[in-house]
Amino acid sequence: MPGLTQEIADNLERFKRDLDEHDNKTLVDRYYYSTSGPVLDNGQQAALRRSVSDYLDVSVRDVVLVGSAKLGFTLRPKPNRPALSHFGDESDIDVAIISSPLFLRYWQETFSHWVDVGDWDQAGKFREYLFRGWLRPDKLPRDADFPLSKQWFDFFRSLQASGEFGGYKIAAGIYLNEHFWEEYVGSALSECRLYVKELT
Secondary structure (H helix, E strand, O other): OHHHHHHHHHHHHHHHHHHHHOOHHHHHHHHOOOOOOOOOOHHHHHHHHHHHHHHHOOOHHHEEEEHHHHHOEOOOOEOOEOOOOEOOOOOOEEEEEEOHHHHHHHHHHHHHHHHHHOOOOOHHHHHHHHHOOEEOHHHOOOOOOOHHHHHHHHHHHHHHHHOOOOOOOEEEEEEOOHHHHHHHHHHHHHHHHHHHHHHO
């Protein structure tokens, strides 16, 4: 993995310079909407995006590789991982699915489930993220009366098990539209910019 480590380090240095020189919109365009990334090559990224788009019946353009698998490092601190930590063996491949129809489908199914059975253990967190235009599947009901949740996680586990994407866990979230996704990423970029300034 030495070659990958060097590529990530180079990408991180370039990112730090760009973070100082460009606004969040430019950074989103340059680092997320471009097809290159240090962890998955272009062929793997294309295959992953196509697999997700085919399964969920969304446009491949609506599927965006994000997070440390895209950048090579994390923007926000996580438990035992400070901001700007390199992608590693314990990292996930994160995918944003930016699709209003898919978002509404899952929201409607979840609402119907709530009408029938009431709150579930993650209902409060689900609503909190829903307010931000982000539907987090890990906050969906997990009981047998809500098969969408099991189907979702079975599919993403099958992608990991295939080994085609390095054997990493693959996680995804659904955004109502680009506005909400770009706001989320923009806030992470702003936090990271402050963090980098504190380091210098």
